[in-house]
Amino acid sequence: MDSHENALVGADPAIDAVVIGRNEGARLAACLASLAGQVRRVVYVDSGSTDGSVEAARAAGAEVVALDMGQPFTAARARNAGLARAMAAADPPAFVQFVDGDCMVQPGWVAAAAAFLVAHPQAAVACGRRRERFPDASVYNRLCDREWYTPVGLARACGGDALMRAAAVTAAGGYRDDLIAGEEPELCLRLGRAGWQVWRLDVEMTLHDAAMTRFGQWWRRSRRAGHAFAEGAALHGRGPERHWVAETRRALLWGVALPVAGLVLVPWSLLLWLAYPAQVLRLSRRMGAEAAFFTTLGKFPEAQGVLGYHLARLRRRRAGLIEYK
Structure with missing residues (x-):
């Protein structure tokens, strides 16, 4: 048993969250607040925000990682940076909840997903129902809400929000830093090739704010x-x-x-x-x-x-x- 799996010993697994964002403003504040009481610690990875996001995250008690914007930015790179910070701690987590800064994590989601991963040792990823926060604000938000509605059960991939087994993701090498999109399905594909499973649960997971009002x-x-x-x-x-x-x-x-x-x-x-x-x-x-x-x-x-x-x-x-x- 390695040090990462040691976090599973005991009544409850150690769970940290990695939040990524740039200029999310009030959406980030809501995201961080939604994680309170659901995870042990929060690592917020900021990608050059100019709206006070870094200060707001610190005020909310999150550890902040500021990406070097001298290198090309990708969401994959931000998630890897957050994962690296979490795993470098003296007490690394067993599971990591990845979430985008424009999402709110639903009450009870993390506990339900963690219980599933504990009960299913071949599962590396658990994701649930992601909904649009304001689906009636525009046709484009409604389309997003429909896009998130995918079948429950064994899945081929997850999106940006998911609870993941830290050791499995680390062993797979994390996300591909160079992908500007589609990094989650690509990671899930590699996890599948390594013998891991991805599951979509019939549980409310996150509220997403696409804020799409224009064609x-x-x-x-x-x-x-x-x-x-x-x-x-x-x-x-x-x-x-x-x-x-x-x-x-x-x-x-x-x-x-x-x-x-x-x-x-x-x-x-x-x-x-x-x-x-x-x-x-x-x-x-x-x-x-x-x-x-x-x-x-x-x-x-x-x-x-x-x-x-x-x-x-x-x-x-x-x-x-x-x-x-």
Whole structure:
């Protein structure tokens, strides 16, 4: 038994939280308050905030890690920095609750997830129901809320909020620092290859504040998803999981191939363009008209993200962050 697993000995496992953020303001204060009484200590990793987030975190009792902004920032890098601080303590945690600074952790979530990990020694990750805090503020917030609603049980991946077995994540090498998006599914894939499991529980986990009220925000977020699909497929697409290969191909089919064909193959152009309303009608049967419309439209920014990733790769350039707020 190593020193990390020693934290599991006794009545309760040692649980710390790693919170990441930049200029989250009141959302960060709410996040830190929601962790009170649920974890032993909180490590807050700040990425160049200018709104007083560092001072607010310290006032709330969190340990603060300020990232060196001379290096390219990614959420993955921030999470790794927080994990390293937690694990460097004299009494490292058995479990770490990762949470984004724009989320509030629901009462009872950490205890429920920890009990699950204790009872299931092959589980490295437990995540639950993430909801949008203000789903009716905009159609884009509603789309996010729907996106978070995924099946309960064994899962392929988690999102930014999850309780993780510290020893498993450390042994896997943590998150990939260089990924600007999609770092959580990539980590979960590597954990799965090492024999670990990821579970989604039927428990309320976090409230997320997307704060998306403009079409441009939704477009940038969708473009970031396309970038993540392309990079994930480039990294692991040839493996047995075919990681994000289908998602990348769908983005290119609907966002590039069909529009180009519709412009070039003039005799068939009307038929080709009719594929889009037909796709919306088909998807509407299982997800509703609103989600079907934006899922279909979203293939255009996703394709932009895919092409942007490959263009940067050809130029041997590192892609910059794609932020939507």
